[in-house]
Amino acid sequence: MISIKEHMHTMGRQAREASRTLLKTSSQQKNDALLAMADGLEDSRLALKAANEIDLEAGKAKSLPAPLLDRLTLSDKTIDTMSAGLRQIAELPDPVGSLTASTIRPNGMRVGQMRVPIGVIGIIYESRPNVTIDAAALCLKSGNASILRGGSEALNSNLALSLIVRRGLQKAGLPSHTVQIVETADRDAVGELITMTEHIDVIIPRGGKSLISRLAEQARVPMIKHLDGNCHVYVDQHADLIQAGDIAFNAKTYRYGVCGSMETLLVHEAVAVALLPVLGKRFTDHGVTIRGCDRTRQLITQAEVATTEDWGTEYLGPILAVKVVDSLGAAISHIATYGSGHTDSIVTKNISAAEQFQREVDSSSVYVNLPTCFADGFEYGLGAEIGISTNRLHARGPVGLEGLTTLKWVLEGHGQLRL
Amino acid sequence: MISIKEHMHTMGRQAREASRTLLKTSSQQKNDALLAMADGLEDSRLALKAANEIDLEAGKAKSLPAPLLDRLTLSDKTIDTMSAGLRQIAELPDPVGSLTASTIRPNGMRVGQMRVPIGVIGIIYESRPNVTIDAAALCLKSGNASILRGGSEALNSNLALSLIVRRGLQKAGLPSHTVQIVETADRDAVGELITMTEHIDVIIPRGGKSLISRLAEQARVPMIKHLDGNCHVYVDQHADLIQAGDIAFNAKTYRYGVCGSMETLLVHEAVAVALLPVLGKRFTDHGVTIRGCDRTRQLITQAEVATTEDWGTEYLGPILAVKVVDSLGAAISHIATYGSGHTDSIVTKNISAAEQFQREVDSSSVYVNLPTCFADGFEYGLGAEIGISTNRLHARGPVGLEGLTTLKWVLEGHGQLRL
Incomplete structure (x- = not known):
């Protein structure tokens, strides 16, 4: 049997490879995948609810508190909200590839910046299966590969959702490792995820402050994190x-x-x-x-x-x-x-x-x-929100699609040399 | 005697306090300080060279390699270059306070972003005293407080430079803790600097790849780092x-x-x-x-x-x-x-x-x-360069004054409520 470490590193390598293919992907392809996922959710209500029922039964047997069970539930309404969310994200403008204003240097070369995906994003969240779809969609639209690690109480629901995500990716001709869901409840998986700096470019934890502080203590991968809101x-x-x-x-x-x-x-x-x-x-x-x-x-x-x-x-x-x-x-x-x-x-x-x-x-x-x-990305007009950042660097405040991208310098010349 | 830890934390608190005062500081005041430092350098050639001579003697006694001694030397030419650099930075536009394009939301509130200092920056560098002036100036111009930790072989030179920096700050009415120089050669000081997340917002190491990799291994504070250039x-x-x-x-x-x-x-x-x-x-x-x-x-x-x-x-x-x-x-x-x-x-x-x-x-x-x-900030037209970043987040490629700032959201309304 392979170790958790090997397993997570394999996922990481696959994600990096997928992220390279995503650099060649058109907006149309990404939107096709999002719409196929929305259709898939609507067509698979019964299967989703059946998988979710297993999680709910187990949760009740473990006497999970009522609000937790509530967030764990995939009702028809949750499914509708998720598919509507996917369609909305498909309609948002693609942030990738846009160019900033550029300048011409005295030697005639043009200097500008291009908005590009961050690369590979790890998302760690609690037992809310709707986050699986939301996070997958925002990462995909911004051109990033993602590895999603939801709460173990939602594992069956997340596996059912991941099938729909994978089919949507396939239909649009995108690599199936564009979105990967960690299929083990083993907590060591999180430890690997937040330290595999060679494979993961940023971790976005979604959940309570204590979870996030704990992750931040141990992480080696940069984190877009939300702590206090005083x-x-x-x-x-x-x-x-x-x-x-x-x-x-x-x-x-x-x-x-x-x-x-x-x-x-x-x-x-x-x-x-x-x-x-x-x-x-x-x-x-x-x-x-x-x-x-x-x-x-x-x-x-x-x-x-x-x-x-x-x-x-x-x-x-x-x-x-x-x-x-x-x-x-x-x-x-x-x-x-x-x-x-x-x-x-x-x-x-x-x-x-x-x-x-x-x-x-x-x-x-x-x-x-x-x-x-x-304080909310939708209220700010971002059209989507992966979270609110209390970091000082990179993304501060509500983080939308743009916060999931970064800028690279692009220079164009005609053979100018440096003297 | 106080411990290195206490000493560094005191410096951190003082830097944070100074960074708050800097938020109220005008561009004029910052430029006045930079110009006063340039004058100070030119007026203190003899004292600077005397202090530098102590470092050079000790370096020769320790048989430092010739290129290292070369970089350690404060010649008239180095002093001229440093003061010219200060005057150049004074002339650059102040990045702080500028507003991005803003939008009006359907409810009439205006949403935009303001460029603001990062806060407190730690700079770790080798025995090149000119970096002391360069880093102090770039951090000051971008509205950040800084804590500078240069190589121990340059300690006397750096102390002499820090006097000039402090007098420049005083002349312009800025807090003396705006720029602090770590005055101990104890290596534990670096360990504290890169882990005091409560006081330091970002670390910028300048030096060889091995130094930077080692710091990155141990750091808890985010780092703008430069690794390979293949x-x-x-x-x-x-x-x-x-x-x-x-x-x-x-x-x-x-x-x-x-x-x-x-x-x-x-x-x-x-x-x-x-x-x-x-x-x-x-x-x-x-x-x-x-x-x-x-x-x-x-x-x-x-x-x-x-x-x-x-x-x-x-x-x-x-x-x-x-x-x-x-x-x-x-x-x-x-x-x-x-x-x-x-x-x-x-x-x-x-x-x-x-x-x-x-x-x-x-x-x-x-x-x-x-x-x-x-690949160089001056060639790109940034007017200055604190380094080149191989990070994917925040600042990528050559980092000028803008890379030492961040954006905060600013919203203006007239009593709109959220329903």
């Missing part, structure tokens, strides 16, 4: 307070569990008296617990005491930290100290305050007069 | 053979030791007979040893036998591997198998051959009708 809304002294209240309320209550959810509200002292009592009541009426600084607690009587720990916490739930600050500078400094560099917003009517906030807040997304819950 | 020129069947000969000759002989130097020449079989005998003689007359495949050796009688190892070797010297190939596809495939993804060029008059080569060769720079020795 997001702030700062209400400036020059804010429209009606707008500020609505933005803050939306930022917190759109969905508590999304990474763009506001976790701390910062309010300039000049508007705290006018804003906080009313807004505090609106939050607590909605079931949101407020934890405030001393000045906040004078204005929102039902507020609990906020400790230093609260400023650094991503609650992902109906709790909100509130702090009154002396100035815009104090707000920016608070965000620099406690924020996670994800998404932060200022509410203000004042141009210089907006500019200063945009320039000095060092987060992957910085907003003016918008709730932080807009 | 570069190819492919002469297509549709090449102008006069041009092809000149390009190949220039690509090899411009300078043997640069990373863009051609290491393997690939020639289409249809033009091998017309090209190789003459070109082979030109190379051997110039002192270049040819190692060829069987078909090459029939055309260049003085050629030695090339082994598989030759195809993968970066000679960095007067040796050239030559192979006759059946087709453009075979050339691309050879480059994919043996190349290092650095810089590769096709010589052809045929548009589709040029396009296919440009698209399918997966290297950081792909040329048409140009010698590979153009």
Whole structure:
């Protein structure tokens, strides 16, 4: 029997080979494959649901928590969503091959950059079979070969999906190793995936923070990772307070569990008296617990005491930290100290305050007069999203197809020589 | 006495703090600092040369090889070059704060991206004091704080230079920790630098491949690294053979030791007979040893036998591997198998051959009708170069000021909410 290490390295070599063929592939071929996969999903509902049922039964026997079972389920609706997603991705413009503006050097040679696939992408995710299709499609459209490693509880569902993916690739004349699914539940497979720097160019983990931190600890392959989303809304002294209240309320209550959810509200002292009592009541009426600084607690009587720990916490739930600050500078400094560099917003009517906030807040997304819950690739118009990156290099914030590509230099001349 | 670990972490924290102040800094202030440093260099020739003399004496006592002593020397000419470099960098446009084209979403919010500094950059280099000034200047201009770790043989020279840097920063009102020089020769300092992910955002090593590979093995901080430059020129069947000969000759002989130097020449079989005998003689007359495949050796009688190892070797010297190939596809495939993804060029008059080569060769720079020795940030018009990256992510190929920055999303609205 071959070892996990050998097995994963074989997958890696096959992926690299497929990625080379993808460089010769037309957009039409890639789109044909995506559409064939969409047809395949719709035509194979029964088989998919049967495979999924095996996973669900095993999951129930293992007493998986209800939300986990829910995410594991392939319903008709999930299948429709997946096939619609594939058709949407087929319609997006192909990022590969586009050229940046180029310049002519004094010696007459032309210098530009071409957008190209990254190469081979490893995706590590939990037991959500819909991610299999989503990740496969985004990697394919951006010209990358992919190796997908989903949660072991979804293995049968993923194997059934991988059949459909493979048939779609075949129909379009693409190499079958363009998308490979790790078919073993052995955890060592992940260890190999994140360290095979010769075969894998980037790892994108999708899942909880603890999984991602653990992978990042051990990885040798570069990772596009999403860690904390400790997001702030700062209400400036020059804010429209009606707008500020609505933005803050939306930022917190759109969905508590999304990474763009506001976790701390910062309010300039000049508007705290006018804003906080009313807004505090609106939050607590909605079931949101407020934890405030001393000045906040004078204005929102039902507020609990906020400790230093609260400023650094991503609650992902109906709790909100509130702090009154002396100035815009104090707000920016608070965000620099406690924020996670994800998404932060200022509410203000004042141009210089907006500019200063945009320039000095060092987060992957910085907003003016918008709730932080807009942190999402679709909302940004990317047409797709493989995740949100909290990295500083390569891709920051929502990552769409372009984030799955890179640039190479292309130079054209007519025999110029270097002297 | 504090430990190296504590010492490095303190430097890291100070750098992070300085990087926050840099976000508020104008281009004018940064340029003022650069010009003050240039003045400082010119005014401190004697002190610099005295400090350098200590390093040179110690180096001679340790019998350092002559080329190393040469690179260690701060002559009047080196000092002039450094100060001219500073003035040049001051004149380059500031990449920070520029906005990409933005779009308006259906709900009216504006989505764009702003170019921002990476944050804190660690530079690790050998005993070349001029790199101290060069790296400090490029990091400063791009708005980054930097921690510089030069070779221990140059410590006294670097300390003298760091005084000038610090005075320049002071004169412009910038924090003195904007540029910090590691003042200990202890090798553990490097170990800390490449693993302090909380303080350092990227490491740029400058030096030989073995140093860089070793650092990459141990690093936890992302690295912009330069490994092999196994570069190819492919002469297509549709090449102008006069041009092809000149390009190949220039690509090899411009300078043997640069990373863009051609290491393997690939020639289409249809033009091998017309090209190789003459070109082979030109190379051997110039002192270049040819190692060829069987078909090459029939055309260049003085050629030695090339082994598989030759195809993968970066000679960095007067040796050239030559192979006759059946087709453009075979050339691309050879480059994919043996190349290092650095810089590769096709010589052809045929548009589709040029396009296919440009698209399918997966290297950081792909040329048409140009010698590979153009691989250089100044030649590309970047105005400056911190190095050449063989990474696939973030920065590929020559890295100028833009490669030392990243993009953040900036969104502007007027109270739009997410439903």
